[in-house]
Amino acid sequence: xxxxxxxPSAELSASSAHGQAPDNSLRGLCVxxxxxxxxxxxxxxxxxxxxxxxxxVYATNGREAVNYMRRGEQRVDVIFCDLMMPDMDGVEVIxxxxxxxxxxxxxxxxxxxxxxxxxxxxxxxxxxLPVLGAIEKPVSVASARSVLAAYGKAEKSDxxxxxxxxxxxxxxxxxxxDEIILHYQPKVNLRRRAVEGFETLARWQHPExxxxxxxxxxxxxxxxxxxxxxxxxxxxxxxxQCALWNKVGLVTKLSVNLSAHLLVDxxxxxxxxxxxxxxxxxxxxxxxxxxxxxxxxxxxxxxxxLARLHMKGFTLSIDDFGTGYSSMEQLRRVPFAELKIxxxxxxxxxxxxxxxxxxxxxxNLGKRxxxxxxxxxxxxxxxxxxxxxxxxxVVQGYFVSRPMxxxxxxxxxxxxxxxx
Numbered sequence: 001x002x003x004x005x006x007x008p009s010a011e012l013s014a015s016s017a018h019g020q021a022p023d024n025s026l027r028g029l030c031v032x033x034x035x036x037x038x039x040x041x042x043x044x045x046x047x048x049x050x051x052x053x054x055x056x057v058y059a060t061n062g063r064e065a066v067n068y069m070r071r072g073e074q075r076v077d078v079i080f081c082d083l084m085m086p087d088m089d090g091v092e093v094i095x096x097x098x099x100x101x102x103x104x105x106x107x108x109x110x111x112x113x114x115x116x117x118x119x120x121x122x123x124x125x126x127x128x129l130p131v132l133g134a135i136e137k138p139v140s141v142a143s144a145r146s147v148l149a150a151y152g153k154a155e156k157s158d159x160x161x162x163x164x165x166x167x168x169x170x171x172x173x174x175x176x177x178d179e180i181i182l183h184y185q186p187k188v189n190l191r192r193r194a195v196e197g198f199e200t201l202a203r204w205q206h207p208e209x210x211x212x213x214x215x216x217x218x219x220x221x222x223x224x225x226x227x228x229x230x231x232x233x234x235x236x237x238x239x240x241q242c243a244l245w246n247k248v249g250l251v252t253k254l255s256v257n258l259s260a261h262l263l264v265d266x267x268x269x270x271x272x273x274x275x276x277x278x279x280x281x282x283x284x285x286x287x288x289x290x291x292x293x294x295x296x297x298x299x300x301x302x303x304x305x306l307a308r309l310h311m312k313g314f315t316l317s318i319d320d321f322g323t324g325y326s327s328m329e330q331l332r333r334v335p336f337a338e339l340k341i342x343x344x345x346x347x348x349x350x351x352x353x354x355x356x357x358x359x360x361x362x363x364n365l366g367k368r369x370x371x372x373x374x375x376x377x378x379x380x381x382x383x384x385x386x387x388x389x390x391x392x393x394v395v396q397g398y399f400v401s402r403p404m405x406x407x408x409x410x411x412x413x414x415x416x417x418x419x420x
Contacts, residue, residue, distance in 0.1 A: 026052040033058050034065040035082040044139045062088030066096045076104045083110040098127035107147045108134040118352045164209045168224030179205045182237050183403035187396045190388050193420040197253030200238045201403050227259045239279040255287040269308040283313030291319045310335040339366040343377020350382050363390045
C-alpha cells in the first residue's frame, strides 16, 4: 500500500467485490486516510473498501495530507484523520483544512479519550468544516458505515452559508416590499407522536441572493434598530396564518422568537395582545421564545414585560437552554412554561457522554419545575429514542422535518397524522 509521498494507492482502481455489501452511493467519494502508523492505514483502507469506497489515498502525517490537498490533484471528499501524530497533528490539520477553497468532511480516528474526540468534533465544526463524527480505534465496518451515512447531510447542514452583502437600508426595503416570509418547523409530542405546533422561522426572499437564512440578517436588524418592525412583520404573518389554519381545522400552536432587544419596551405586551385579538387567535396558541443568553438586559422592565405577557395568556419559552450563564436565575424569576434544550446538546449526544449528561440534567430540571421540555436538533431515529428514554415531552429537528414553506404544511400534517 503506497502513501501520498509515492502518489495515490495502486489499489484505488481495484474492485471492492471482495468486500461485503458495498454501498454504491459511496463509490464516487475520494477518501484520505491520515495516520502515522502503517498498520492503521492498511486496516482502515480495507474497511473502507469493504463498504464500497474505491478511491482511497493515504498520508503518514498531517503535513503530507495538507500538502496533498493544497496541490489540488483531486478533491478530497472525506478525511479519516488521526489526532496524535508527529510533525503535524490532527488538530493542526483541521486548522489548515479550514483555509482550503473547499471544505472536506472530517472523521476523527484516535485511541485517545472520548472527551478529546468530542473536542475535535466541536473544533472542526467551529471552523466551518463538515464533521461526520469520531471513531475510537480500530475502525470497524459498522463504525465507518455509521459516520459515512451522514456524509450528504453534513455537506448541507455544516457548510458555511454563502456570504452576502446586506445593509440596514436593504432590510428596511425588504420590509416595505414584503420580502420577509416564514417557514415552519414542526414540534412533535414524543409520547403521543402528535404535532404540538410549529416554530416560525423568518427567511428573506432576496431578489438577488435568493432565500437568505435568519442568521445573516437578525443581528443586522438588532444592531440597526430594525428588530421591532421585523418582529412585528413576523408576528403579523404568523397570526394571519394561524387564523387561516384555525378555519380549516388545523388548530395548532405557533412559536415566535422575541429578541432580547424588545424586552425593554413596556408597551409591547399590550401591542401584541391587541394584534392577537384582531386576528381572532387564542393567546394560548402563541408561544413566545426568548433566547436564554439575552433575557436580562434591564431586569426590572424585562420582568415587567414577561410577567404581563404571561398574564395575557401567552406561553413563555426559554430558548437555547444551556448556552448562557444565568440559566437557574432566569428559571427562578420568569414564569416560563417551556424549556427548549439547545440542539448542541442533542445532536451527537448518543456518542458524547458530556452532552448526554447535560441533556439529561436539563430534561430532569425542566420536569421538576413543571415545564414542557422541548429538545431541538433530533436528526436520527437514535436521537428520537434517546430523547424518549430521557422523558422529553416534545422533539424538533430534521428527523421529524426540515423547516417547510407554508404551502406544504397542511399536506405534511395530514401525512404525519395518517402514518403516526
